[in-house]
Amino acid sequence: MTQCSNQNVFKLLIVERSLISNRGHHHTQIGALKSVFPQAEIHIVAGEGYDGFLGEAVGLIPDEYFKLSRLRAKRLHGSLRQRLRVSLKMLFSGDKQLNTSAYGQELLYTCSRLKISREDMIIVPTADLDSLESAVDVSKRLGEAAPIVALRFLSLTMGEHSPRFFESRLNAVVTDLPSNVKLFTETEEMAAFFGSRYRLPVTGGFFLPCSVGFAQDNHGVHRDCNTFRVGVLGAPRFEKGSRRIPSIIHSTAERCAAEGLHPTEFIVQGSTKDFAANGVYGGLADFTNDGSVRVEQVSDRLSPDEFKKMFESLDAVLLPYDVSVYGLQGSGVIQDAVLAEKVLIHSDGMAMKSFLSHGNALSAVTDQDFADAVVAAAKDPSQLADGVSLARHYYLERLKTLPISNYRNLQE
Template identity: 20%
Template sequence: MENFRKFIGCYYDEVVCLGGRRLSETISARNGIERFFDYYYNDAMPLPKSDMDTTILHTHGQKAKAAKEDLTRLLKRLKVGPADTLCYPSIDFYSLLALADAIDELRAAGSPKLLIRLIGVMETASSAQYAKPLSVALALINRLCEAGLDIKLAAETPRYAEYLAIQLERSVAVAANIELREQVPIAGGENFTVICPGSARYDKGFLTLADLFNSVRQRDPEMRIRFRTQILPDRDLKHQLDYLITLYSIPGTTILSSQLPAEELVTMYEKADLVLLPYAHDVYQFRGSAVLIEAMCSGRHCLALDGSAFVDQMRYFGGGTACSSIADMADKIITFSKETPGKREARARQARDRFVRDLSSSYRDWVA
């Protein structure tokens, strides 16, 4: 949120960041986010001890009603007018539904501009109410456009932007994940460290790691190549204990918690030589990857399984290499481990510079 506020703040006199009412006070205060909206997604992402909380929203009707009430309260509370903009960095289904249900209220407020960015995740989180939630989300966007409201659309990846543009028959900008961290020099040294940040999910390839690590280890008996990966959250890990034991048994492998503080993730990138993204291409058909962007800006090359939408970006910026299979990824780990740090830094610098220039122009096209 802080990166987003800084990046688009130059286009506005003031930026007010609003988040969920259940956001912790510490996070809210540290990031300058006002706790405002109810939480509509406990069924998809349960809050701690939510099974004992009687105020949690459960039904589709409850969520739709709360979302519209939140939006109308926002319009009144901030005295939104025609010169203002409502920006949704990652539009969610119930906020989109609230916008479509509050067209009269938006018109009464002077039809403020709407910046709607879609990332292929929350815009379809409709509590299993619809068989084709993306089709419903697109219909809601069309309803807003046909009402004559000033809407500018963006998608996280070029592939998703093209798909949306064709389906909606409207222009859709490309607005990648914002990342502003500086490139970090590669330390070099005796070991070559390969990391899998954020791989603590099935769709991010957690169950492919044992075969991958073992394949590399068989060709690296001196254990120069080391691995660091996060694990599944407890609710999933309890079904994969034998697999976890297998991972622990692979020499040169460090297993980290499923959730790490931001500071530890930064350190993880700093100490890395290579980043792995063995993501499921069907799940990431349209999605981007925050890890890819973080790695590029940190100056770390990525290896990713081909087919995901973010791989198109990775190729364009030169931030990584696509792999046809896990076996191919193992081969490429061996290959890159033999490159000098200087060559890897030069490649990473070129990718980062190209990404940053593209990021600035793409957000200007969307926001301005």
């Protein structure tokens, strides 16, 4: 990754509301940003339930702030009935006014306490509309002393699931966007969408590695050459196409049995409830250890070290994701797979196309297409070996020129 050319230490305040414990991807963003800015003095603002596993946080954002922010949004952008309800609620509770943003005031206190200046930087790696409103709020209060505030949006809805509220809130906050507030997305596809649909000055390509470190060398990881292992990763969700998995695996089993292939193993993450008879993966109970296709049930609550070990054992990752969501939104699994040199078997039309075009990935539409792609990859894994190596090299080069680094350089 790009290192700052100036050896002088500057303060980097990372605001990650979802940083609570050593699970998921939120904690990995901290390590990735430390690699982007190795000379920075890092400070963290975390969520209310943060357990301190990464060290002491300089601030915690109470959950109550976001409830109050919701009331504020309803009062400013809601229907007449919603506005009246909020006014009555505030009247009876004794509150006379709401903050101008969810946690702008908290950021102001933190900046003052840390003596953060315009030469420093604030980054919100998992930003939403509350983050944008808070960033604009604190920037206007600090005026010319405000540092760069970089917001990285991962979702099309920016955390606001009411289309009417979304557009009203967004239009209100970007009408007078301070010049120090910089907007980013993970994928180029999402940046292009925000630019064309809402005229937002958004830059794509702000990637941060997730569970697999960018400097990790995955060569030499031992895998059973007689078994092809395919990962179905993370807790099942509708938009991840999880309900398609039993059908895809059954179709794969039929192909493997007909062609007498070496065993194919599906490593499927989920809860006990998911694998129950009426669960999303209930149909996988038929696959035992003596068939041409086997299913290994794995908890969706692995520790980061357990997940990493499991991930290293895979040959491929299966992503039958819904492109109505993931046609613009990125996936941490894609980044992990590219860095770990795994084959990607994905829905045709997914975002992050630049990561999927090196001969390292196979696309599919129907469940049978996915089964055919799994079989094709399992028959001759070597056909994709050069592609996965090229994809990893491509990603490592991209990490050297992350767009956030340009704004740090402008301040030096």
